[in-house]
Amino acid sequence: MSAANATANPARGEAAVRINGEPLVLRPSFAALVAAEGEIGPLFALVERAAEGRLGLGELVALFWHCLRERPEGLTRDAFGEGVVRGGLAAASPALRVLLGQILAGR
Structure with a gap:
């Protein structure tokens, strides 16, 4: 994946x-959140737990x-989860905050 493709668009x-x-x-x-909800349950409950x-x-990790x-070629979910853990929860928190905000506010 090129660096240009790895830039998040806040808009x-x-x-x-x-x-x-x-x-x-x-x-x-929408499709991503429906898939996540199908696996981990209602998203509002997820926001409350967070x-x-x-x-x-x-x-x-599921979200x-x-x-x-x-998804980079060859990246498995297990490897992705291990990468999240290796990076630390503090490093994942800003992205989680953005996603939770989008779940609540929508765009």
Whole structure:
């Protein structure tokens, strides 16, 4: 993925997260959020759990995975999850904040 393709567009509600040193763009499209909701349950409940500090790592990875704008060739979900953990939750928090804001506000 080129650096130009790895730039998040805030006007589209996108956020970037660095996985294994590579910036990846998260886009909370309708299809992505429906897929995430199908796996982890209602998104409003997810936002409530996050606000209460009860968001699970698996939920965070699932949300991010479904919202990936492009998946690098060969990237598996397990490797993606490991990359999130390696990068640290503090590094993932800004992207999570953007996605949660989009879930609540829409665009």
